[in-house]
Every structure is written in structure tokens, then in C-alpha cells.
Amino acid sequence: MSVTAALPQALEIGLVQIRVSNLERSLNFYQNVIGLQILRRQGREAEMTADGKQVLLVLREIDHARILRSNSAAGLYHFAILLPDRPSLGLVLRSLIDSGIHVGQGDHMVSEALYIQDPDNNGIELYRDRPRDTWKYDAEGHVVMTTDPVDVDGLLAASEGLSWTGLPSGTVIGHVHLHVGDLAEAKRFYVDALGFTATAHYGDAAMFISAGGYHHHMGLNTWAGQGAPAAPADAAGIDYFTLLLPDSRDVYEVAERVKRAGYQVEEEGGIVTLKAPWNIGIQLLVKH
Template sequence: MSSDVLPRETRIGRTALRVNDLEEISGFYRDVVGLSVLRHSDTGAVLGVEDTPLLVLEGAENALERHGSSAGLFHNAFRVPSREALGDALARIRNHWQLGGASDHGVSEALYLTDPEGNGIEIYRDYPREDWPRGDDGRVRMGTYPLDLDPVEAAAAGEAGLPTGTDVGHVHLEVSSLETFSDFYVDTIGFEVQTEMSAALFVGAGGYHHHVGANTWNHRSGPVGGRGLSWFEVVLPDAAALGELEDRTADSPYTVTETDDGISVMGPDDIEVRFRART
């Protein structure tokens, strides 16, 4: 494999949101989404599954609402390991909140909702990889089709929270330019294009349908700001892969900062992406 391409084992780690009402949003992700509160303070909270952190909430009482022109989050996507878990998620949403939509993407079945501060959420489960539709070029062919909720509802096992094996499968961004997005995430970072749609691009590592998605559907034109996405994390399989990425970003026009366990890169639209090696 070319050293300019991310390893197959690359995955998304944590995502972070800047929130105005920490108590309300923490309770929402606990009761509706099904995450467990791992740590909580007056200024922030960390939620996840068992002892694995997946979502960081940064309290920012004075943060302005996200401006209509600002780039940022389209949705955080929590991937569950089974249809049973997806059925349980559907039950929680119906009991405590409102389902915003549901789709069969050919590679997955997905539920959509929005948190109380307007952050998009997807909860989904993948179909077996060998069943994903692909074109002659080997790329994944995702689509958006109606999802029959009856078998999802019937599969529910009655579990109160998200099960072991849940992770952040992907992050979907709203960006000002797909060309700039591709320059950074593909040409610099090393993700590979998996699917292109009208005004949208989906990139992944190791043939995954997408670890990061981007769209310009709402014509965002300014940098990320205010409430909403603060940063998200990409986890590499080992220190060697992290070192190769550090070399690529060092020669790029993007600002790179060392962190305790890796690096932080300020990407297009001032969206911060953090990188670390798996521990």
C-alpha cells in the first residue's frame, strides 16, 4: 500500500461538540441516543459505551448559535453492531424524542434525528461488506432509499442503551468547497474517494464506504464557529502510520499542532481534526 494512503485499520475516534446547555445535551445523548456518561464536570462531559469515550461535550454557555453560513457538522454517525441494537435505538427515539428520517443506503440502514441544539445525528448499522454494491471501478455505490421500519422495530431486544461494539462510524460535514475538502482529506491526509453524489463526496480508508462525508447542499460559505462541531478524531493503527501522516501534514499549508497523544491539524473551514495512534 502507498504510504500516501491511510491504512485499512484507520477509524474515527471521538467527536466533540461545543454546547450551550451541558445538562440538557448530556441527558439527551444518554436517554435518547443511549450513550453512558463516563465523566461529567461543570464545564464538560464525556459519553461513550462501556469505558470507550465516543462523544465529548464542551460547555460553552456564551457560545452563539451556529451562523447560517458557517461550515461544520451535518451529523455524527454512531454505528451499532446489529439490527437488534438499531431497533432499540428506534424505540428510544420514539419514546423520548422525534425521528427525523430513516434511509436504506445500500450499505447500511440508518435512523436520523437532531439534538436540542440542532446537531445532526445518525444511528446506523452496516450490511455485511460483501453485500455492498460496487461499480466497475470498485467504488462503493451508496444511494438513499426508503427504509422499512417494521423489521427494525421487530428486531428490538429491549436494551436501554447502546451495546458493546458501538462506535463512531463516520462524521459528515457541511463544507464550503468539495474541491478544498478533497485536497485536504484525500491528497494530504490519505483517505480514498468511495462515492461521489450531487454536491457530496464520501471518503474512507480500507474500502470502508465512508469515514468522512462532506456536502455543500446548504451552501455554507464561512468557517466553523459558534455552537456545534468543535473537533473530531481519526485513530491510526500504529505509531508508524501516525509518523507518515505527520510527514505529509508538515509539508502542507495547514496548521499542525502537537498534542499529548498525536497531532491536531486545522483543516479547511477551520475544522480541527485530531490524529493519534491506537493504544
């Protein structure tokens, strides 16, 4: 199937909802280690924010949640929190160091990134982008991304003398990276049907896709193994994420395109939800 339409250039990731085993423990982690705030809490769910207005993360506690080992099922690899500038990422690094948590890291040329796991082994990336006019492209027009060591000393120096008060206003969800069971099947949904554009490949095991020329709104990889099954519903992991589109016409056009491609589309209470392969939900919303 060939791509007949693309997602709007102004598309953004909105929020991510994940399953956790213990809401109190997760709230403590996401507030005190990550620096998010509680916006609303009802029953066994809590909405987290950076600016007191926009929901970035929803935590949903489930009974007897299984905690999967890393890279063992198709589902969440990590969700990525995008900081507005380098000093802010430096402050995050200071907070992570103070917490004693294990921190991975990578300089991807287009960005500097820190990687951690929450108490339920949900992956999290915290990163800042370099200016788009500094990004490099290969002969095919794909964004050049590498994984080199982060200049940790430089990050710490960039935040020298600043006070940590949690994640700053301007923090957003930058991208979502998923384990998938088959890269070709993932491409059929996310590129051919949904309308993302491929921006980079890592051999035959990973691809990066975006709208509007961003380096990636989504990562897709088979690092959990070719044919990896979907993470079970009773395990910690991702329920869904939202795509913010410019207007309701865009929502209709995307939903119809996905439906014509043979994928499940549901509408309830004015919210359109796509059922992506490996039990990933995607809500299409109009950006306000």
C-alpha cells in the first residue's frame, strides 16, 4: 500500500497513559524524581503535568500488575519527555543523580538524552533538542542520528547555580518509542495507513517516523525479538497515547484513512481511538 496522505505538519504528541502496579509509589517517583506535579487524581488514576495546565502523563493503577523484564514484549520501550532547553536537562540530571537512580544516556546529534526506568520498568527518556538548523541529513534525506556519549560535565555546567523546582513550563511529550513484533507490519500501520513519514532507519531492526520534518515522533524497533507478542493487559505498560491535530477535519481524514486500511477505529464521547497493532491505543484529538 502506498502513502496517499501524510499527517499534518503541525502534529504533536499530547499525553501518554501507562499502567502501574502501585499508584502511591508511582506518584512519589514521578513527582520527586522526575519533577512532574499532580493535576488531578480520581480513584486509581492520576494526571501529571509540568505547567499546571497540560496533562502529559496519566498513571492508571491495575490489580496485581505484572512487571515485565526489559525488551521482553511488544509495547512501550519508552515515552520521551522533551525539555525546552539545555539548562533544564542539566537540572533534571542533577535530580536523577541525587535520587541514586541508574541513568543511561546518549547524544544523538539532534538531541541529548537521559534514560531511566520507573518502578514498574516503564522506560522514560528525558531529552532536549538541538536547533533544527543544525541537524544533518544523509543522501536519502533522512535525519542523521547517532548514539554517542553525552557531555555530562557540560550538562551539569549548563545548570550550575540554578535551582531545581521540577520540570519547567514548556516541557512536552516529544515522542513515543515502541517495541513491535514486526517492522513491516508496524510500517503498514504507522506510515502507510496513519500517515507518518520515515525519517531514519537503524538497519532492519528499527525505524523512526515523524510529521512535519521532526527527527521522530515515534520510534519502532524489534529489539524484543521478531514476532514478539503484545505485552499482556495485566502487565505494566502503555495503554495509549494521543496525537494532537490542527482541526476536526484532520481527525476525520486520519480516522477514515486508517479505517479504509482495515484497522479498528472507535468513537465514543467524541473521542476517536485507533487500535494499533500489539494492543496500542491512539487517541486523535484537536489541539486547543
